[in-house]
Amino acid sequence: MLVPHAARALGQVLGERLSRAKSDLEQHGRSESHFPTCPPEAVAYPETAEEVARIMQICADHRCPVIGWGAGTSLEGHGLAVSGGIVVDFSRMNKVLEIRPADMDVTVQPGVTRQALNEELRATGLFFPVDPGANASLGGMAMTRASGTTTVRYGSMRDNVLGMQVVLADGRTIRTGSRARKTAAGYDLTALMIGSEGTLGLVTELTLKLHGIPEATSAGICAFPRIEDAVNAVIDTIQMGLPMARIEFVDAATARAFNAYAGMDMAEAPHLLVEFHGSPDGVAQDAARFAEIVADHGGSAFEWSSRPEERNALWAMRHNAYYAVLALRPGARAVVTDICVPISRLATAVEETQADIAASPIPGPILGHVGDGNFHAILLIDPDQPAERDAALALSHRMAERALRLGGTCTGEHGVGIGKRRYMQAEHGHGWTIMGSLKQALDPMNLLNPGKLVPDA
Amino acid sequence: MLVPHAARALGQVLGERLSRAKSDLEQHGRSESHFPTCPPEAVAYPETAEEVARIMQICADHRCPVIGWGAGTSLEGHGLAVSGGIVVDFSRMNKVLEIRPADMDVTVQPGVTRQALNEELRATGLFFPVDPGANASLGGMAMTRASGTTTVRYGSMRDNVLGMQVVLADGRTIRTGSRARKTAAGYDLTALMIGSEGTLGLVTELTLKLHGIPEATSAGICAFPRIEDAVNAVIDTIQMGLPMARIEFVDAATARAFNAYAGMDMAEAPHLLVEFHGSPDGVAQDAARFAEIVADHGGSAFEWSSRPEERNALWAMRHNAYYAVLALRPGARAVVTDICVPISRLATAVEETQADIAASPIPGPILGHVGDGNFHAILLIDPDQPAERDAALALSHRMAERALRLGGTCTGEHGVGIGKRRYMQAEHGHGWTIMGSLKQALDPMNLLNPGKLVPDA
Numbered sequence: 001m002l003v004p005h006a007a008r009a010l011g012q013v014l015g016e017r018l019s020r021a022k023s024d025l026e027q028h029g030r031s032e033s034h035f036p037t038c039p040p041e042a043v044a045y046p047e048t049a050e051e052v053a054r055i056m057q058i059c060a061d062h063r064c065p066v067i068g069w070g071a072g073t074s075l076e077g078h079g080l081a082v083s084g085g086i087v088v089d090f091s092r093m094n095k096v097l098e099i100r101p102a103d104m105d106v107t108v109q110p111g112v113t114r115q116a117l118n119e120e121l122r123a124t125g126l127f128f129p130v131d132p133g134a135n136a137s138l139g140g141m142a143m144t145r146a147s148g149t150t151t152v153r154y155g156s157m158r159d160n161v162l163g164m165q166v167v168l169a170d171g172r173t174i175r176t177g178s179r180a181r182k183t184a185a186g187y188d189l190t191a192l193m194i195g196s197e198g199t200l201g202l203v204t205e206l207t208l209k210l211h212g213i214p215e216a217t218s219a220g221i222c223a224f225p226r227i228e229d230a231v232n233a234v235i236d237t238i239q240m241g242l243p244m245a246r247i248e249f250v251d252a253a254t255a256r257a258f259n260a261y262a263g264m265d266m267a268e269a270p271h272l273l274v275e276f277h278g279s280p281d282g283v284a285q286d287a288a289r290f291a292e293i294v295a296d297h298g299g300s301a302f303e304w305s306s307r308p309e310e311r312n313a314l315w316a317m318r319h320n321a322y323y324a325v326l327a328l329r330p331g332a333r334a335v336v337t338d339i340c341v342p343i344s345r346l347a348t349a350v351e352e353t354q355a356d357i358a359a360s361p362i363p364g365p366i367l368g369h370v371g372d373g374n375f376h377a378i379l380l381i382d383p384d385q386p387a388e389r390d391a392a393l394a395l396s397h398r399m400a401e402r403a404l405r406l407g408g409t410c411t412g413e414h415g416v417g418i419g420k421r422r423y424m425q426a427e428h429g430h431g432w433t434i435m436g437s438l439k440q441a442l443d444p445m446n447l448l449n450p451g452k453l454v455p456d457a
Numbered sequence: 458m459l460v461p462h463a464a465r466a467l468g469q470v471l472g473e474r475l476s477r478a479k480s481d482l483e484q485h486g487r488s489e490s491h492f493p494t495c496p497p498e499a500v501a502y503p504e505t506a507e508e509v510a511r512i513m514q515i516c517a518d519h520r521c522p523v524i525g526w527g528a529g530t531s532l533e534g535h536g537l538a539v540s541g542g543i544v545v546d547f548s549r550m551n552k553v554l555e556i557r558p559a560d561m562d563v564t565v566q567p568g569v570t571r572q573a574l575n576e577e578l579r580a581t582g583l584f585f586p587v588d589p590g591a592n593a594s595l596g597g598m599a600m601t602r603a604s605g606t607t608t609v610r611y612g613s614m615r616d617n618v619l620g621m622q623v624v625l626a627d628g629r630t631i632r633t634g635s636r637a638r639k640t641a642a643g644y645d646l647t648a649l650m651i652g653s654e655g656t657l658g659l660v661t662e663l664t665l666k667l668h669g670i671p672e673a674t675s676a677g678i679c680a681f682p683r684i685e686d687a688v689n690a691v692i693d694t695i696q697m698g699l700p701m702a703r704i705e706f707v708d709a710a711t712a713r714a715f716n717a718y719a720g721m722d723m724a725e726a727p728h729l730l731v732e733f734h735g736s737p738d739g740v741a742q743d744a745a746r747f748a749e750i751v752a753d754h755g756g757s758a759f760e761w762s763s764r765p766e767e768r769n770a771l772w773a774m775r776h777n778a779y780y781a782v783l784a785l786r787p788g789a790r791a792v793v794t795d796i797c798v799p800i801s802r803l804a805t806a807v808e809e810t811q812a813d814i815a816a817s818p819i820p821g822p823i824l825g826h827v828g829d830g831n832f833h834a835i836l837l838i839d840p841d842q843p844a845e846r847d848a849a850l851a852l853s854h855r856m857a858e859r860a861l862r863l864g865g866t867c868t869g870e871h872g873v874g875i876g877k878r879r880y881m882q883a884e885h886g887h888g889w890t891i892m893g894s895l896k897q898a899l900d901p902m903n904l905l906n907p908g909k910l911v912p913d914a
Binding site for chain 2: 100101102103104105125126144145146147151155156158159168172173174175176178179180181182183184185186187188189191192194195196200211212214215235238239240241243277278279281282285289338340341342343344372373374403407408409410411412413414415416420423424427428429430431432434435437438440441442453454
């Protein structure tokens with residue numbers, strides 16, 4: 001709880017950048033999902049790492065919970081103040097601190113969004129590839145181990161953060177990792193922090209790997225008779241070592257949504273959307289070889305293009321999938337699920353999920369990052385019908401159980417937050433207790449984002 | 458200490474697979490490096506994960522230190538029983554448990570060596586890429602976060618382990634990770650274990666990512682006037698996005714060693730050895746583009762070949778570099794150093810190191826994984842001259858300090874063990890204390906490989 005004495009001390013550090021305005025609290029108590037609003041007691045807007053450390057020290061002195069906040073795009077309620085306390089909003093720590101083209105890395109403050117970073121990088125010929133769809137903050141992306149459409153080629157946040165500066169629960173600051181591309185010097189504190197969802201520390205700086213903007217890009221789309229055929233085409237593509245930059249699956253219902261929303265003319269069938277990065281000859285060859293694989297699996301002619309306007313239209317459509325699907329049912333809200341399985345089990349997982357949704361009272365188009373075995377159902381519910389919300393949560397529950405049964409994970413990229421905490425015991429067994437021990441070691445007073453990810457102390 | 462009661466209990470579990478034979482103890486008390494022999498009190502040879510858990514439970518009951526042992530190829534004394542106790546030798550846990558070609562993964566016991574695994578995989582068209590040179594065990598490679606010549610393309614153990622089964626200090630067993638290619642479900646216990654050097658648990662099973670054997674491979678070699686030119690060629694190559702599978706640097710002294718040892722006819726100049734993986738057209742184009750970059754930096758004609766016998770000769774030479782260098786000075790022993798810096802600082806780091814070695818009384822050819830910024834000096838000392846050993850350790854010390862000054866790490870791939878522990882405070886600051894807190898949380902009695910990696914409790 002934020003006691004008056006702590007509020008005064010925070011006010012002395014932050015002045016007007018400590019807000020207790022109702023609108024601010026409301027705004028930082030909402031999530032982009034189906035969880036009830038849960039506002040914090042104050043919102044702090046630090047501008048420096050030193051201020052973050054001071055905030056943490058004051059909160060530690062007064063046992064006040066502290067919750068990090070990036071762009072607020074989490075889908076699992078990561079930022080909700082379920083035990084009260086303050087939210088630390090990093091939006092004013094939004095500077096790109098240093099770009100080092102020769103090393104292909106960059107140091108940023110945590111409030112920089114991925115789009116803002118790529119904007120700043122434009123002149124360098126480099127880009128930051130991790131793309132979760134939303135224009136999330138890089139600090140938030142690190143803390144939720146974000147990934148997305150390009151992960152099959154460039155990896156997730158786990159693979160693209162070289163090091164961090166982190167304020168710990170006692171207010172001390174550490175640096176993890178280094179600017180070396182690899183190291184064998186002790187425990188991987190960077191990896192421990194990535195995906196820890198603000199429960200172990202507050203990130204105040206990140207050093208990220210960059211990649212060269214490819215000389216050429218080819219992208220295309222094709223339809224398949226059955227989900228299984230699309231998935232088998234992906235397996236063959238991976239096994240042949242074709243370097244896909246993106247390979248996305250959409251089901252027939254999603255294709256229908258694209259047709260209605262974006263005036264497309266897609267067959268109402270499972271599709272793959274694919275992109276290759278490389279030299280002009282290379283991407284043409286990759287596309288040609290992929291077309292052969294598609295044909296082998298009964299797919300439609302693989303129509304591809306290296307023209308930017310056509311490629312951009314394709315990925316704009318994919319990025320707008322959420323809104324296209326939402327438009328299928330005016331007035332609906334979405335419950336977005338997120339599981340990931342070994343790719344050999346992907347067709348089974350998608351087909352079982354489709355059948356489960358078909359037997360339910362609500363629609364739920366399916367799409368996903370098929371190269372990683374990760375997919376989502378966008379379950380459309382009438383917010384005024386509790387029975388629909390229950391049906392959606394029951395479907396989501398069975399998806400998580402299905403993922404675990406098939407050797408996968410209850411969350412491929414959205415994280416645990418409060419939405420997936422109930423599956424942690426089933427997924428990790430005694431490992432979840434170990435996560436609790438690690439939390440206890442670094443945050444014995446349970447001040448950092450309490451009520452999330454780990455077991456109750 | 459191994460008290461008689463504990464020895465009896467272990468003997469009941471293991472029978473003759475608990476050895477106290479002097480030769481066995483000696484063999485497990487040596488390292489491949491300059492550290493004095495330090496034998497354990499017994500060597501256990503478990504055959505199952507259950508036996509490992511029983512061993513750990515007995516040792517926890519009697520507070521006996523436990524040290525994991527793979528192939529014994531560590532260069533930093535990781536396996537030395539500096540506080541007594543028993544070594545658990547995983548050589549009998551050497552089964553490949555399941556290969557899943559569609560998922561491109563494999564589950565193995567920790568005693569399987571990387572060469573044995575690739576032998577078993579031969580018929581599948583898949584391979585495991587991490588190659589530290591030595592034929593290390595996969596459990597040992599995970600525990601030291603091994604990497605090597607192919608890391609620039611395929612990553613290190615950090616990037617190629619999907620999950621593990623681990624016996625903890627209290628004898629409980631956990632599974633980390635899953636077979637999903639990515640997950641956002643909680644703390645990354647897999648990454649925490651990788652590189653933990655047996656101080657947090659004993660690995661009893663690993664699930665590894667596999668990669669498709671490339672359809673075609675091209676490899677070649679070229680000389681440069683100066684180290685700086687070679688490094689700049691590498692930077693350009695990376696920035697252009699040419700997908701090098703290997704890019705290795707050797708200095709003029711190493712080239713001289715190759716000439717003498719393998720009857721080569723290399724210029725006594727800095728060289729790059731390079732390999733590309735892909736389609737036949739692709740690797741030819743990559744080689745041609747690389748040749749242009751080499752020419753831009755004043756390099757010699759890039760001679761390349763896609764013929765297996767020529768490629769194999771090239772990499773056999775690289776893999777035998779240690780012996781070639783050792784042969785430069787008959788009767789010498791080697792102190793092998795290992796630092797990694799941001800690539801923009803690599804030329805500086807190598808040149809300063811060369812000058813430092815030139816001013817010392819001992820020879821020390823330099824070579825390394827230049828695409829990662831990681832290099833080694835092989836310092837050749839007369840084992841009967843303590844002054845030479847001291848000079849080598851002083852050079853190694855200055856290299857570690859140089860790496861930290863240039864934004865890098867004191868160990869790129871060999872690990873901490875006992876050799877690099879003295880630099881952990883300088884490299885990690887308060888982060889090293891945090892590593893100690895994590896160790897304390899998971900192993901409060903300090904039974905697992907005590908005296909290594911973390912601060913003294």
